[in-house]
Amino acid sequence: MKQDSSILSFLNNNETRAIAFQVITLLIIAFVFYSGISNLIFNIEAREIHTGFSFLSNRAGFDINESMIAYTPEHSNLRVFYVGLINTLVVAVVGIIFATIIGFIIGIARLSNNWLISKLAAGYIELFRNIPILIQILIWYNMALLTLPSPRGSFNFFDSIFINKRGIYVPEPVIETGFVWVLIAVVLGIALTFLMKRHFKQKHSKTGVYTHTIGYSIGLIFGLPLVVFFLLGSPLHFDYPALTGFNFKGGRTFSPEFLALAVALSVYTATYIAEAIRSGIEAVDKGQKEAAAALGLTQTQSLKLVVLPQALRVAIPPTINQYLNLTKNSSLATAIGYPELMSAFGGTVLNQVGQAVEILGMTMAVYLVISLFISLLLNIVNKKMSIKGQ
Amino acid sequence: MAVYEQQELRKPPISQVGIVRWLRVNLFSSRVNIGLTLAALYMLYIIIPPLLNWTIFDANFNFGEFSIFGFEFGEVMATNTNCGRSAACWPFIYEKFDMFIYGFYPRDLVWRVDSVFAMTAMLFVIVRLVRNRKGSAKILLTTFVVFPIISFYLIAGGVFGLEEVKTHQWGGLTLTLVIASVGILVSFPIGILLALGRQSNLRVISFFSTIYIEFIRAVPLITILFMASFVLPLFFTGGVDFDKLLRALIAITLFQAAYFAEVVRGGLQAIPTGQYEAADAIGLNYVQKNALIVLPQALKISIPNLVGSSISLFKDTTLVLIIGLMDMLAMVNMTANDINWLGRETEGFVFVTMTMWIFLYSMSRYSKKLEVRFSTDHKN
Numbered sequence: 096m097k098q099d100s101s102i103l104s105f106l107n108n109n110e111t112r113a114i115a116f117q118v119i120t121l122l123i124i125a126f127v128f129y130s131g132i133s134n135l136i137f138n139i140e141a142r143e144i145h146t147g148f149s150f151l152s153n154r155a156g157f158d159i160n161e162s163m164i165a166y167t168p169e170h171s172n173l174r175v176f177y178v179g180l181i182n183t184l185v186v187a188v189v190g191i192i193f194a195t196i197i198g199f200i201i202g203i204a205r206l207s208n209n210w211l212i213s214k215l216a217a218g219y220i221e222l223f224r225n226i227p228i229l230i231q232i233l234i235w236y237n238m239a240l241l242t243l244p245s246p247r248g249s250f251n252f253f254d255s256i257f258i259n260k261r262g263i264y265v266p267e268p269v270i271e272t273g274f275v276w277v278l279i280a281v282v283l284g285i286a287l288t289f290l291m292k293r294h295f296k297q298k299h300s301k302t303g304v305y306t307h308t309i310g311y312s313i314g315l316i317f318g319l320p321l322v323v324f325f326l327l328g329s330p331l332h333f334d335y336p337a338l339t340g341f342n343f344k345g346g347r348t349f350s351p352e353f354l355a356l357a358v359a360l361s362v363y364t365a366t367y368i369a370e371a372i373r374s375g376i377e378a379v380d381k382g383q384k385e386a387a388a389a390l391g392l393t394q395t396q397s398l399k400l401v402v403l404p405q406a407l408r409v410a411i412p413p414t415i416n417q418y419l420n421l422t423k424n425s426s427l428a429t430a431i432g433y434p435e436l437m438s439a440f441g442g443t444v445l446n447q448v449g450q451a452v453e454i455l456g457m458t459m460a461v462y463l464v465i466s467l468f469i470s471l472l473l474n475i476v477n478k479k480m481s482i483k484g485q
Numbered sequence: 486m487a488v489y490e491q492q493e494l495r496k497p498p499i500s501q502v503g504i505v506r507w508l509r510v511n512l513f514s515s516r517v518n519i520g521l522t523l524a525a526l527y528m529l530y531i532i533i534p535p536l537l538n539w540t541i542f543d544a545n546f547n548f549g550e551f552s553i554f555g556f557e558f559g560e561v562m563a564t565n566t567n568c569g570r571s572a573a574c575w576p577f578i579y580e581k582f583d584m585f586i587y588g589f590y591p592r593d594l595v596w597r598v599d600s601v602f603a604m605t606a607m608l609f610v611i612v613r614l615v616r617n618r619k620g621s622a623k624i625l626l627t628t629f630v631v632f633p634i635i636s637f638y639l640i641a642g643g644v645f646g647l648e649e650v651k652t653h654q655w656g657g658l659t660l661t662l663v664i665a666s667v668g669i670l671v672s673f674p675i676g677i678l679l680a681l682g683r684q685s686n687l688r689v690i691s692f693f694s695t696i697y698i699e700f701i702r703a704v705p706l707i708t709i710l711f712m713a714s715f716v717l718p719l720f721f722t723g724g725v726d727f728d729k730l731l732r733a734l735i736a737i738t739l740f741q742a743a744y745f746a747e748v749v750r751g752g753l754q755a756i757p758t759g760q761y762e763a764a765d766a767i768g769l770n771y772v773q774k775n776a777l778i779v780l781p782q783a784l785k786i787s788i789p790n791l792v793g794s795s796i797s798l799f800k801d802t803t804l805v806l807i808i809g810l811m812d813m814l815a816m817v818n819m820t821a822n823d824i825n826w827l828g829r830e831t832e833g834f835v836f837v838t839m840t841m842w843i844f845l846y847s848m849s850r851y852s853k854k855l856e857v858r859f860s861t862d863h864k865n
Contacts, residue, residue, distance in 0.1 A: 117689035124693060131720040138719040209518045210511035211525045225845035226838055227800035229807075230814060234834050241831070423705040429807055437707060451715035459704045459712075466703035 135452070150448045151176070157443060159434045161350050172444050179436035180461060186356055186435060187422040193361035194421060195414070198368025202410075205373045216369070224366040229427050231363055236355035236431045243351065246342050255335055257343060263354060264336035267347040273330040280320040288315045352433035356425065364421045368414050375410030376402070408480045412473060419469045423462060436461060540835070543572035548579050565826050577829045578836050581820040585836065588656015588811050594648060598659050601636045608632055633670055652730040656811035658840065660730075664802045664812070668737040669795050675738070676745025677784075681775060683746065684753050694746070701743035706801050710736045714808045733805045741798050748794050752787030753779065788859060792852035796845060803841075813837050 105111055139146060151173040158168050162178045163185060204216035223231070240260065244250065249259040257264040288311070295306045324330070336346030379402050387397035426437035434443075441458040445451060499505055512522045549562030568574035578585070587595050611628060615621040640663065643649035655663065682694030701709070713736035718727045756779055764774040784791075806815045817833035820826065 113687055117687050120687075120690050120693070134722050135716075135719045137722075207521070208511075208514065209521050209525075212521050215525055215529075221846065221849075222842075225842050225849060227803040227814075227841060227845075229803045230834070230838055230841065233814070233817075234838065237830055237834065426705040426707045427804070427807075429707060437705070441708065441711060445711075445715070451711070452719075455708060455712050455716065459708050462704045462708065463700065 190360035197365035201369035202372025672741035679746035680749035752783035
């Protein structure tokens with residue numbers, strides 16, 4: 096039999112083909128990028144749009160009604176970026192905290208042996224999970240504007256928290272000199288608690304005598320800073336909101352936009368967290384509970400030492416993913432005008448400056464970093480939680 | 486010999502049978518449960534009656550005069566003023582119904598949209614009839630290719646003597662469904678390619694696929710929609726003035742492809758390596774191996790997740806409101822700005838929410854059903 100000519104066998108070689116395919120792909124991608132970007136540059140020049148990041152230092156010229164850091168229209172566009180970023184983080188953190196609490200409660204209620212409670216939890220999940228989050232944000236926002244009273248008729252909680260059409264007013268802590276010692280005391284308290292716990296754990300494994308540590312922990316973490324606080328003569332006071340004329344002055348204000356966004360994000364995300372918690376608990380084998388009971392563990396011990404650690408291993412990764420989704424969904428504030436990153440920077444600044452490539456690039460980069468950070472967190476958690484010896 | 490008579494059986498205690506037992510076990514089994522039940526009942530008492538009053542009992546259902554078999558019913562249709570503010574005004578929805586469903590689509594051409602709806606219903610029947618028959622794959626594949634093309638030309642017009650309807654006139658539920666179906670149909674093949682690319686042994690291809698998927702999944706859809714609105718036209722010569730709807734469709738397709746890719750990748754990873762090796766052993770090339778051996782199995786196990794991902798896409802279609810498309814949600818403000826119906830946003834929101842909810846709930850039930858049908862473990 097005649098051998099294949101060397102050129103054919105070269106062409107049929109898997110390795111050659113692999114290299115050829117990759118080179119072709121690379122060329123196509125390079126071509127698309129090249130033509131796209133050269134068109135982009137041409138169009139940008141033709142439309143006389145500025146390029147580069149010098150716009151960041153320009154005067155912003157518009158006001159933002161809600162900011163954690165000092166901001167006036169005289170500040171730069173970069174400052175708007177920071178204001179938006181901080182607002183995004185604030186609403187994300189608030190949303191995550193409430194979503195976790197609601198989700199945990201609903202998830203456990205879903206498994207309750209009380210028929211009514213379990214059905215109510217199921218109803219909550221099916222109702223809120225199947226309504227798009229944007230509709231929920233708009234509904235809560237409209238409800239807040241329609242049903243909340245005017246400043247004069249505010250809902251009043253202990254003369255310190257007021258809720259009305261213009262938002263929620265809470266006392267703002269004002270820090271005085273010396274407060275840093277209280278913070279140091281908190282850190283010290285937490286460190287001492289760890290040491291104490293380790294000590295009693297060692298004692299438990301050596302002698303079998305179990306000591307309840309909850310009292311010591313509370314004393315160290317809360318008591319110690321409190322003692323320091325009063326010894327220093329209370330270096331912290333609250334600035335209370337008060338009605339002056341037609342509006343409230345003082346304190347910190349959260350707008351109705353913030354309220355609507357935070358409520359919608361928590362209520363929506365909680366449905367997913369509830370499902371994660373439920374599937375986590377259901378994933379724990381019945382034998383585990385029976386074995387715990389056979390060992391003579393009490394109901395609480397069994398839950399704390401046997402069931403929850405295994406349930407959380409299943410429940411935590413999807414929950415962390417939901418935290419990322421919540422943060423990404425906070426960008427929908429654009430629809431109601433809460434000045435977070437996408438709305439203040441990707442919306443208002445973009446309209447004024449028109450440099451879409453740079454502004455949207457920066458906005459996307461922020462979400463990319465947040466997402467990378469959360470993936471990193473997820474990897475660490477997964478590593479910590481993976482079953483040893485598997 | 487003593488005669489033993491069977492005594493009448495004693496009835497089980499009332500607390501152990503029927504509704505009483507059910508109540509005891511399910512609602513009042515312990516002190517905590519009694520408290521929880523009462524609290525839940527109180528909560529329902531607070532929420533449900535006002536809700537029913539607003540939507541039904543106090544609401545206005547005065548849709549105008551109509552006659553059945555010559556009998557006259559109803560009065561003159563209610564207007565915004567004689568509706569009152571404390572309860573729902575359903576005549577508003579009745580009058581604006583066409584807006585919510587068709588947007589600004591020319592009223593005399595609406596039959597074309599309706600026939601697409603009718604064809605969609607028929608499609609479901611066909612799928613049910615043909616399923617599990619011989620050659621069903623070919624029929625289904627043809628239907629799924631032909632049907633969207635016919636639908637598109639019916640809605641858009643401009644051919645076969647059909648009057649053209651510009652995309653800015655599309656709106657309401659029609660637009661929502663158009664975006665969702667185009668998004669799903671176009672992004673699905675791209676998603677498969679991306680998934681194969683990510684799993685590929687070719688470094689360059691898997692590198693770019695991974696970068697694309699991870700980047701898209703890390704950013705919110707709204708940033709991509711903005712990119713498509715503001716930046717995409719700049720990528721083409723002459724700064725083509727793109728159709729607004731087309732921009733949104735490109736953004737949503739590119740976005741959804743990354744999510745589909747991850748779902749398909751999950752399916753690919755579940756295929757045992759033996760399948761790949763067997764395909765190699767019988768001498769199939771890469772395309773044959775994937776098209777005939779790997780993908781049919783991988784896609785089958787990913788069907789429930791594909792439906793799940795489509796549900797997310799359906800929810801995400803509402804975002805096009807932010808870049809100025811007139812979808813169903815946008816109609817809420819649009820209709821409530823009508824001078825005759827000022828301030829009826831609430832009714833609009835309730836109607837849109839209910840419509841979306843029915844779609845999404847049925848889809849999620851369907852996906853649960855599929856999950857059970859396709860599950861191959863023997864837990865249940």
